[in-house]
Amino acid sequence: MPEKLKEAVLKPKLKKDSLEYEEYTNFRPISNLKFLSKVIEKVAAGQLLEHLANNNLEEPFQSAYKRFHSAETTLLKVQNDILVAIDNHKCVVLLLLDMSAAIDTVDMNFYYNECSKVWNRWASVEMVSVLSSE
Secondary structure (H helix, E strand, O other), X not given: OOHHHHOEEEEEEEOOOOOOOOOHHHEEEEEEEOHHHHHHHHHHHHHHHHHHHHOOOOOOOOOOOOOOOOHHHHXXXXXXXXXXXXXXXXXXXXOOOOOOOHHHXXXXXXXXXXXXXXXXXXXXXXXXXXXXXX
């Protein structure tokens, strides 16, 4: 990826309206990439998703980034599972987690090392490294 395409306009966005503007940790960096970078990213993502689908590597209950799957699909699946369990006189516990700030806790070095183990081709690992560094 040429260096020029890696450049982005960075606009800090407050994580929650109730947080203070003075504290820099209350902001999430939002970057606007150039058009060609977005096209390349879209093509790479499409190829990766196609590879996962063709090789049965997709998570069966993942709805994000899958065609014909949405949050509604997931909610209907959860609702159906709960109703079936209740019909079978089973106990139901639903645990919901707010992962909106989870990316702030990701150790990118650990992530890069784990990806290196799975994707042994240099280009794939390099792409993950570039994407995670932004």
